[in-house]
Structure formats: structure tokens, C-alpha cells
Amino acid sequence: MARLAQFSPPAHIQDFSDNRAQQERMNAAWSDNINRWANAAMVGDIWSRTNNGPRPAFYNPLLTDTPDTSANAAITWNAFPGRLQALFPTQAQSWQQWADQGVPLPVTTNLCSGSSVPPAPYSPTGPRGWQDEYCEWSVTRNSAGKITSVMFTCENPEYWMTLWQVDPGKVLQIYQQTIHPAVQLSDLCLRDALGQVLLDPLTGAPCYNPLNKWNCGTRSLPDSGGAMHLTSSPNTLGAEYDLAASATLPREDNHEPVTSASRLVCFARYGRIGRHSDPTIGQNVNQFVNYTPSLPLPQATLTDPPGLYMQTPNFSGYQSPDNTPAENFWTVVRGDLKDPKVPGDIDRILHATFSVPPEKNYTVGDIKINDQPIDFGSQIAATITMALMATVFPNSGVTQTAVGRSLDKELPNPAVSALQPLSVFNAYRAQEQACNEDTMSIPVLALALQPGQQVSNIALLLDGTVPDGAVFTVPEGGVSIRIDGTQQQPTGVYLVTLSVEADAAIGDRTILASVPSLPATQQAAIGLLTVGGPTLATRQSAPVKASIRRGRD
Structure with missing residues (x-):
């Protein structure tokens, strides 16, 4: 064992x-x-x-x-967005285009019940929201509109947020090598309402913007676009x-x-x-x-x-103009292939491109899949298996007992769902709004404090509203939470001060919420706060060529 x-x-x-x-x-x-x-x-x-x-x-x-x-x-499972087929079964002629460019039609069917619902915009929203199979891509076209290259990614955003915490300069280096040499560190930084690069008030380092212009949308252009890591909220x-x-x-x-499969996902939600x-x-x-x-x-x-990984595409239906094997145009940029010595192993491809080298006298758009020219990156995605x-x-x-349907509680227990410096919290919410993403779709990593440290202007998000009489405690001890005020938008945000005792033990902490008007619970929220831990970046590794503003309230 x-x-x-x-x-x-x-x-x-x-x-x-x-x-x-x-x-x-x-x-x-x-x-x-x-x-x-x-x-x-x-x-x-x-x-x-x-x-x-x-x-x-x-x-x-x-x-x-x-x-x-x-x-x-x-x-x-297949990398092509399955909900396009499920929600619009009679629109097969448009699936490939929608998978690349977004869905213009509203959703009018509840797939769990099979019943009609009032028209609502297709979701998830965002620059690549509809590419929700843990595989996203961005397409490069020439002046004639033909595809010259498609980059695919299945890298999770949390990894890149962690990598940025350790060294923003490394993130920049990989972006320049993978997306475009013109990427600047300031391009990758989160900005405040004045357009200035925002520094995390706890570390002094610039904050990462996972929806930056080089990792946004499904078109790769000379000055923007690309797919470094996943952005769709799920x-x-x-x-x-x-x-x-x-x-x-x-x-x-x-x-x-x-x-x-379908009943389980609806039943368990x-x-x-x-x-x-x-x-x-x-x-x-x-x-x-x-x-x-x-x-x-x-x-x-x-x-x-x-992780969730791309597998090598099934190239059996590909045909190039000069009969060059299509696998020659597939390049694994990040990740690795399966180990043939390990039974049942899988490819662990994180980032890959499909492109035709310049010495060929044709483009990706001249290659066919199942006798159809490649007009959309989604045609390639449909040949990719995820694993x-x-x-x-x-x-x-x-032991456990079988349970029934998962339902919303009429009176929920109070639960803390985020803890983040207020300036950073608000800047991320503004970025989500600017990109038409759902609120709180950008992951929030654990807030790291040190023994003896006291920090104010921290946003604590309590699911729901801001009821009177709320109390927040840390059951493991060593950290106290004082409420200093509230913020109206988004709802549920408390402004708090956290104080860490000088002799506080190193390790993760949970946060327990208590509200007199809501049912009590002994289960504290997990993963939002830690004391000590790895020393992360406190300075930038490359110059930021833009005005910088330290995060404040």
C-alpha cells in the first residue's frame, strides 16, 4: 500500500x-x-x-x-461540443461553424425534462464558452480566408494562475514561445478600472489575467488571439x-x-x-x-x-493534396504521448497545433477530412478524443446509502465561496463582465497568509445575500476574521480583516459561517485560506511596460 x-x-x-x-x-x-x-x-x-x-x-x-x-x-469522450448536436438536432449544417464561432440561436429546450423553455442565450458564455468539452482551439487564416493553422489546448486555467504566482516571467516566456513572440508581460496582466496594471496588495506582484488578449476567442491574429489554456467557465x-x-x-x-449517463447528470446535477x-x-x-x-x-x-488530456487525432479520414500523411502536420507543443510499456496508458497532450509547413504549396484549408475541405477548426476537433x-x-x-435527486435547499446553510483582496476580486469580476463570462467563473486560489500577518480590505463572498449578524470563524484556530463592512455588487460580499497569530501553525484553514436567520452547519468551507506554504512570487520577473497601480480598496 x-x-x-x-x-x-x-x-x-x-x-x-x-x-x-x-x-x-x-x-x-x-x-x-x-x-x-x-x-x-x-x-x-x-x-x-x-x-x-x-x-x-x-x-x-x-x-x-x-x-x-x-x-x-x-x-x-469526443472533443467536439456535444450540446450543439443535442440542442439543435436539425441544424447539422451549422454545427461546425458554430463550434468555431459561437452559437447565434437561443436555447429553447430543457434537455433534462425534454420540455420547451422560454428562449435564452446559449451558455456557457464568454470568448470560447461553447467549447465546453475541456478542449478549446483558435484558428489562423490567411488573406484568402483559408485556414493555415489551428492551435488546441486542454490546459486548465488553475495551473497557469499557479505558474504565474511562482514566476510571471516564465508565463511570459511560454506565451512567447507558444502563442506569439510579440506577447508582452503587460498584455497578460489584470487591469483596474483605470486601465492600469494591478498589483496584488499582498505580494506586490502583478495579477494574472486568464482572459488576456492572447488567450481570448477563437481567432489568432497578428496582435491578439490564441489558445494558451482553457477559458470556458466549466x-x-x-x-x-x-x-x-x-x-x-x-x-x-x-x-x-x-x-x-443522461439521467445521472440530471439527477445529480x-x-x-x-x-x-x-x-x-x-x-x-x-x-x-x-x-x-x-x-x-x-x-x-x-x-x-x-488532468484532462487530448489524445492523438484519428487521422484515418484525412487526405492532403500531395498525400503527405496528415499526422506530419500535428505537433505536440506541450505534454507527452502514452508510454507503450504501460498497459492502458493515455496520451497526455496539453497543447498542440495542426499546420502545414511553408514549403508546401497548400494550406490546412486544402486538406480534406472525410472528403470535406477543412473550413473550420472544429472539423479537426471532431477527430480528437479527450481522456x-x-x-x-x-x-x-x-459504506454509503443510495441517495435521490439533488435539489436546491429552501433554506440553505451559509457558505463562504471566495476569499480574495478586494481590489483583485473586483478587477476579476469586471474582466468577466467585459468578456461576457458568468460572475465568479475565473477560479479563486487559496489566500496565502504568513504567521503574524494582518490584512484588510479582503473580499469574503458568502453565497446568497448579505444577512445581518453573520459571523466567520476559523475552526482550526490561529486566524481571526473581523467584518469591516459590505459591498453591494456582486451580492454577498463582506469586507473583512484577517489576523494571523504569530505562532499560528502552518497549513490550510477552513472558514465556518454562522448566520442567525439561516440553518446552522458545522461544515466549514474548504480550500480558501492557507497559512505559510510555498514561497510564491513577490516581484515581477520582467519589466511591465505600462502604468502600474497597487491594489487598494
């Missing part, structure tokens, strides 16, 4: 291969983030929903031994942990097991029906644990290195 010592970066990538100390800092910071998401996923959302947790059949391999009897299993690794853990709960309806990814992942994980009354459950987790790896072991000793 073995307990994992540390979570690995996606695809075991070593972005600081030339700097061991920096790589160790990155590894530690990344592993700490994964640990928080795994711990939060084991609990689930028990504050606002019924039958959503806890989830004992999902485990954290840093805390639980993975026995020799465990097995790894790949879960696969395409986060934290959300994937929650989905996988939620799927371990056995479900029943009128004492009959719920097992189909993880992800969205119609996607290729979430229903497939959920059904597979649910089958892995396969609840049997009175017998110990298997336990499952995401295999290290956790993740799950680890399962039997006879875990865990």
Missing part, C-alpha cells in the same frame, strides 16, 4: 526544467491546490443542495493509501474534481438505481446534459464504484498526474 507524496503537474510537465528550486516551488504550490480541490470534492456542496455530499467513495491519495489491488481506467480542474466525486454517489429513483464529457465521465465513475447494498464500496480518485484516468480499488471498507 502506498500514499501519494505529492500531486504531479499536468502531464508531469516541468516548466522550470532548468531551475530545480523553482520547479520544487511550483510542484509544492500545485500539489497544495490539488489537495484542496480533492478535499472539497469529498464533502461536496452540502450547504445549498440536498443529496450532494459527503462523498465517501471518492478519496484523496495524499490522505488515503492506494493499495496494490487498485487499477487505472481511462475515460474518453473547463476547470476544480470543477472536474467535484464532478468525479459527485458521480461516486449511488443514485436511485423510486428504489430503482439510476445508471444512464453535475455538469450539463448534452455534453460529451460530463455525462460520460459521471457514468463511468458511477459504474466504477457500482453501489451494492450492504457491501463495502470501492473507492475512486483521479489518477496522478490529474482522463481514474484510479479505483475494491473493498475499501467504506
